[in-house]
Amino acid sequence: MTADPLRSDQQSIPAALHDSARRGGSLTVLDRAMRPTRLSLGEVGDISTDVAARLRRAGVRPGDRVCVLAPTSVELLLNLFGLWRLGAVPVVLPHERPEASAGPGLLAHRLATAGAEVVLTDHLPRLGAAVPPGCRVLPLDAGLSGPGAPEPPVPDGSALGLLQFTSGTTGSSKAVPVRQGQLVGNVLACMAALGMRPGHTYVSWLPFYHDMGIVSVVGLLVQGVHVVVMPTENFLGRPASWLETVSAHRAEITAAPNSAYQLAVKAQQLRPAALDLSRLRVAINGAEPVTADTVEEAVRVLGGSGMPAGALCPTYGMAETTLVVTAASARTSVRVLDPKEAPRQYGGHELPDRPLVSCGTPLPGTRVTVHGPGGEPLPDGQVGEVRVTGPGVTDGYWTAPGAPLDGLGRLTDGHMDTGDLGFLHEGELYVCGRAKDMIIVGGRNLYPEDYEIVAETVPGVRGGNVIAFSLPDRERMVVVAEGRGGAVSQDRLARELFERLREAAKHAPAEVVLVRPATLPKTSSGKKRRGTCRDRYLAGELDVVATAR
Known part of the structure; x- marks a missing residue:
């Protein structure tokens, strides 16, 4: 039986994987040369149990924060599933874009913030002095070979499943503790909202240190979706490779931030490829502001390769809500609101002058409200701070040496004041910008x-x-x-x-x-x-x- 999306604590990742293995689904990982390695869900489950046992023999314990530093690969995925099977807590560290991540300083900050007990990596020299005292470093293959060990007990959905670092766009990056049941439940609710089903194929190039990358792959895979993962570096080096992979695997689902759609559309315009996007039904656009011009260009250019006009689905979410809060329908065209035609109900803030893209309606079980400076609820059409309540909202922020810190002024009483300015119109959320930036x-x-x-x-x-x-x-x-x-x-x-x-x-x-x-x-x-x-x-x-x- 699959988990109820309204109850995020019902199933752990291993339990959901075990259930879906009987229905099908698979994991395909492409290497840098785009050569595939394919595993059934049953194989992923069996191998992850072996990995969990070997990691336990190597001294990794349930509840340990285990930082993982490695590029996208089969080994990375199997280690993640092994950690979840053990009940340990993965913390995926940035591997790509070293010039953007402050190098060793970022690694040291994240290792210290996570209170890491173990680091799994394929690149020992890069760590250097960043590893804090008492933290052990293991090679990435530590759980993939060697003698067997007793099978560990299966964790439940309340077990901590991930420390996800926020993007740090408006300040220092913080660690968000996400439970295994939230990882399963948030994506299950998103599937219900967007009509995604077991047996569909999902293509992703997104990095696993980003919430959209790790949550979408894991959440869809354990629900019986055929997941195809390509290296992030391949997309960064040649953006056209993303939609070529979607076309080659005849995928129904993909996801990326707004800027990736800009790059992919530009690549298709400069060098048109013979793409077949006719099976694509859900093209999620999220993780950063969705712009009207990108939506228009993507629908026009990718529509020429067969993508249905309604496939593009703007979404809104963040690490503190596991992943998705709202999603636009995959059955109708994206709604773009012209501010000249919008109802002008002035609250504490004014509507922007630019066209605004609807981010859709809240997921099942999630509630979105808009509030004024004093916390008062605002009616439709008035701009205020967006507040989210629901099963995906996490418990707080994590602080070393390891205890969750409730609040920091944003996560209180089961809801999150996001810091984003927006408004509701006909039940749909429109995001205007960050309160701190305005x-x-x-x-x-x-x-x-x-x-x-x-x-x-x-x-x-x-x-x-x-x-x-x-x-x-x-x-x-x-x-x-x-x-x-x-x-x-x-x-x-x-x-x-x-x-x-x-x-x-x-x-x-x-x-x-x-x-x-x-x-x-x-x-x-x-x-x-x-x-x-x-x-x-x-x-x-x-x-x-x-x-x-």
Whole structure:
């Protein structure tokens, strides 16, 4: 019997895997050369039991936080399932994008925050002095070979299943404790909302240190979905490889952030491939703000390869809610709200001027409300802080040496004040931006997203590489962008960008700054770090090539 999505604590990952093994499902992992290794769910279950026993013999105990540092591979997946079978707690560390992740400093911070007892890795030299005293380092193959051991007991759904680090877009990254039952239940509820079924095929390139990557793969696999995992590095090196894999495996399901759809659409426009996306039914767009122009381009360009118009599904969620909070229907076209036509019910904040994409309705058992500055509930159409209540909301944040810390001002009494500004309209959620990033000038809101979206339409600006941030003391925005070309063209681009923003935005930015490519601060999963960018701007630490005021 499958778990009730309204009760997140009913099934552990091993129990759900055991149930689904009788119905089918499989795991296919592609290596860097895109060669497949395929395992049935029964094989995954049997091997994970052996891995759990060997890890137990090596000294790993139920409840231990085990940090895993390795690229996407069969070995990584089998170790994760072995840890869940044992009842240990995986903490997947960033392996890709070392330039974006502050190198050893990030590793040391996450190992210390997790209170790691063990590190499993295929790259011992990279750890260096980052490993805290008392933490043991084991090779990635420690649980994949050697003598057998007694089979450990199966954990229940209340067992801690993951320490998931937040993206750290607005501050230091925090560890979120997610229970095994929440990992199973959140995806099961998402399947019910979007019409995903056992026997469907899901393709993912997403990194396993990101919540969308690990939760989606595990949650769908244990429900009998055929899961195909490709290396993250392959997508980063050649974005076209993602949709080629979706086409080759005739997948019904895939998922990625908004920026990945931008890259995939651009790749298809520049070098059209013979894709067959006619079986794709659920193309989830989440993990970062979903923009109207990306939705329009994706539907148009990918529709030319057979993707149904209703397949694109914007979602809203975060690590603190396990994964998904709301999801747009996979049966109808994406709803885009023109602010000129939206009902203007003013609360504490104003609607942005840009078109807003609906993130859909809450998952079964989840409740979304919008609140004013004093915590008062706001009616439909009024912008306020988004609050989430439901089985996916986690217990708190984790703090070394290992006890969950309830609250930190955001997770209280079973609900989460997300820090996001948004509104409800006809039962659907529209997200406007982050409360911390927004400033008010003359009683009107300035959202950094308004500036970023306009900036990315200017020829010469690298798509997905614009960060706007506020200067509260001056009540203005600064826009930092990566551009293309030499020094002369960069000076001209800075002036053109400033003029375009002055015409299109509510208030002209204080300054436009162009920096060298690949130097904008981002998280390990590629999200923009506005606060860090502002700090570097104020300290004169940006790699500036041109400015305009």
